Amino acid sequence: MPASLQEVKRRITSTKKTGQITTAMQMVSTSKLNQIQKHTKTYQVYASKIRNVITHLAASHLLDDVEAPETVEEGEVNSLAMLQQRSVKKTGLVVITSDRGLVGSYNSNVIKQTMNLISKNHHSKDDVEIIAIGGTGADFFKKRGYDIVYEYRELGDVPTFREVRPIVRAILKMFESEKFDELFVCYNHFVNSLTSTFRGEQMLPISAENLGSEGLSDTNDSGYNLEYDTEPSEDAILEVILPQYAESLLYGAMLDAKTSEHASSSTAMRSASDNADDIIAGLELQYNRARQSAITTEITEITGAQAALE
Amino acid sequence: MADKPELTVNVVTPDGSIYEETTDMAICKTTQGELGILPNRLPLLASLAIDEIRVRQDNGEFDEVAVSGGFLEFSDNTLSIVASAAERKEDIDSKRAERARERAQERIEKAKKAHNPDELRRAEVSLRRALNRLSISNR
Numbered sequence: 012m013p014a015s016l017q018e019v020k021r022r023i024t025s026t027k028k029t030g031q032i033t034t035a036m037q038m039v040s041t042s043k044l045n046q047i048q049k050h051t052k053t054y055q056v057y058a059s060k061i062r063n064v065i066t067h068l069a070a071s072h073l074l075d076d077v078e079a080p081e082t083v084e085e086g087e088v089n090s091l092a093m094l095q096q097r098s099v100k101k102t103g104l105v106v107i108t109s110d111r112g113l114v115g116s117y118n119s120n121v122i123k124q125t126m127n128l129i130s131k132n133h134h135s136k137d138d139v140e141i142i143a144i145g146g147t148g149a150d151f152f153k154k155r156g157y158d159i160v161y162e163y164r165e166l167g168d169v170p171t172f173r174e175v176r177p178i179v180r181a182i183l184k185m186f187e188s189e190k191f192d193e194l195f196v197c198y199n200h201f202v203n204s205l206t207s208t209f210r211g212e213q214m215l216p217i218s219a220e221n222l223g224s225e226g227l228s229d230t231n232d233s234g235y236n237l238e239y240d241t242e243p244s245e246d247a248i249l250e251v252i253l254p255q256y257a258e259s260l261l262y263g264a265m266l267d268a269k270t271s272e273h274a275s276s277s278t279a280m281r282s283a284s285d286n287a288d289d290i291i292a293g294l295e296l297q298y299n300r301a302r303q304s305a306i307t308t309e310i311t312e313i314t315g316a317q318a319a320l321e
Numbered sequence: 322m323a324d325k326p327e328l329t330v331n332v333v334t335p336d337g338s339i340y341e342e343t344t345d346m347a348i349c350k351t352t353q354g355e356l357g358i359l360p361n362r363l364p365l366l367a368s369l370a371i372d373e374i375r376v377r378q379d380n381g382e383f384d385e386v387a388v389s390g391g392f393l394e395f396s397d398n399t400l401s402i403v404a405s406a407a408e409r410k411e412d413i414d415s416k417r418a419e420r421a422r423e424r425a426q427e428r429i430e431k432a433k434k435a436h437n438p439d440e441l442r443r444a445e446v447s448l449r450r451a452l453n454r455l456s457i458s459n460r
Contacts (some may be wrong), residue, residue: 053337060333060403064366064394172335172405239396242367243353251352251368251392255405262335 030287037280103191108148115279198268207271326360422451
């Protein structure tokens with residue numbers, strides 16, 4: 012036990028203080044997690060409504076008709092463009108990360124998997140446009156010379172649709188103006204408060220496949236196989252719904268990412284607090300031993316001195 | 322009221338369901354014109370204008386909800402209004418709407434000067450939204 016009593020004591024106090032901070036941060040993250048989960052639940056009502064209607068329209072083979080080559084006037088912004096498969100010259104990637112650290116492996120996971128996705132699709136730097144939401148991702152890709160077409164920092168802890176809307180609008184506009192021809196969204200999907208998995212999904216153009224994967228399973232039990240009257244026409248309705256659908260998908264991805272950010276922050280802080288407890292226990296043992304040996308030495312000295320006097 | 326047919330009106334936005342009531346009639350403004358919806362109607366899909374939804378109460382008065390576009394879906398006596406933003410009359414922040422109106426008007430001026438049809442169209446939509454909120458809350 013070389014450490015002096017003083018030093019051990021100082022380390023115990025400082026570790027205790029750090030532990031207090033991490034415990035507080037854990038509680039903050041947990042409450043944010045609760046909030047956002049409540050919010051996500053209400054959002055899902057909205058999302059599933061839209062998805063059901065879209066699936067219904069898809070089921071009536073409307074999407075197939077639209078996908079057939081169609082003459083879109085130059086310069087005219089047409090929401091049906093979201094359905095058109097263009098030859099892919101550029102790929103847009105929305106990368107959702109957090110602004111701050113202390114979230115465990117959350118950011119490194121997203122970034123690593125995004126790089127995998129880029130290399131798997133054999134894209135080089137010039138084929139990719141990055142839309143960075145969250146500071147960590149923005150800094151990472153900027154440093155590596157990627158082209159960042161949109162950057163947004165300081166997304167709220169429980170983002171509202173009103174806050175997200177300008178971002179979503181900007182992204183959709185870039186797609187319409189053919190800045191990129193397909194859009195992937197890369198984020199951490201929240202599984203439960205301990206695990207999250209990476210998701211890199213194609214979002215645009217909207218195709219039968221990426222509708223079908225989520226939508227079709229719902230169709231049978233919800234009675235959406237009904238025949239609808241449509242007003243004014245199915246095409247016109249599709250034109251209203253598709254942008255709304257794309258907006259809601261992106262918003263959903265952001266909510267999901269934020270949820271898993273809060274979850275991993277909470278987990279990281281919990282393990283930090285646990286570590287602090289372990290360290291404190293070890294240090295306290297060390298402190299007591301040092302104190303004991305100091306006492307023993309003192310006693311030996313006193314008795315030694317007494318023996319010498321007699 | 323057991324013998325009287327009713328329908329449920331449900332207004333959902335990304336920030337949750339903001340209005341849910343049963344009624345015997347709801348009046349919506351679609352992009353084609355006004356549309357009254359009664360119980361036991363055939364299933365319907367329609368795109369909505371930036372306007373209001375009026376829902377008749379038992380006492381004959383109407384509840385008013387401002388919606389900014391979106392669409393409506395009616396089936397099984399449930400009318401779902403799915404809009405990216407909607408507010409009940411009581412919840413409208415008229416100061417905010419007033420500011421939004423001013424902003425939109427500025428944008429329109431600017432877009433006209435710059436001959437930017439895209440921006441002009443978007444600004445006009447914002448202006449319509451703001452005016453819609455204002456006209457409902459001032460009634």
